[in-house]
Amino acid sequence: MSNWDTFLTPYVQAVEELKVKLKGLREQYQLSSKHTPIEFVTGRVKPVTSILEKAQRKNIPLDRIAREMQDIAGVRLVCQFVNDIDTIVELIRSRSDFKVMEERDYIKRKKESGYRSYHMVIEYPVHTIDGEKYVLVEVQVRTMAMNFWATIEHSLNYKYSGEIPDEVKERLQRAAEAAFKLDEEMSKIKGEVREAQQIIIKNREGSSRSTK
């Protein structure tokens, strides 16, 4: 096992445990036939190349990355409507199995790129064979529209090694505005959308009963 594997093991465990817990919340909502504020959950441990690149870019000595690089472990919660984000943030704040250390609201104050999401940094206890170990995990909460934009922008950043041409940057900023408007419009008809989803769920339950 390399030193990196050993270092990253608790981060892998934290991401796996959190994914199970957060997906569990989604299932509870679905069973209660309430609107679920969580559409899907993803998680990842930052690739070593990306850790090294970020440590260099932010001037973080490698022996300090555990405290100073907050996104080595990351989970992402994606929802349908902007106000689902508030519900998720409250759910996270109310948990007793980890501690919220920081919150960054890039929805109220979007980033210069056009990026919008709600970020929370939590301290998560992992039980290892050497005892309890606390790791930082970055929790990103965003709508599907915000996620679509961020995914595309992330690919373009990769393609252009962080130097996106001005013309493409401007288009991305306009696309971010369009995504913001889409979220606003969807919020206005969310009552309608939720009713439609309830009808679909009821019909599905009805037809699965009749085929049993």
Ligand SMILES: Nc1nc2c(ncn2[C@@H]2O[C@H](COP(=O)(O)OP(=O)(O)OP(=O)(O)O)[C@@H](O)[C@H]2O)c(=O)[nH]1
């Ligand atoms: N696609 C995209 N993602 C972003 C952008 N800004 C932040 N993020 C995401 O949010 C994470 C952390 O962002 P921040 O809260 O700004 O933290 P940071 O470590 O100070 O900033 P970075 O240097 O962007 O990692 C990043 O690792 C990305 O996953 C952006 O402009 N575009």
Ligand SMILES: Nc1ncnc2c1ncn2[C@@H]1O[C@H](COP(=O)(O)OP(=O)(O)OP(=O)(O)O)[C@@H](O)[C@H]1O
């Ligand atoms: N908190 C998170 N939860 C789930 N996936 C994430 C999270 N943060 C980043 N990712 C995804 O992980 C993959 C690798 O991301 P990576 O950490 O290399 O880039 P990044 O997020 O842009 O980080 P940075 O610019 O801070 O180095 C990307 O697809 C990214 O969208």
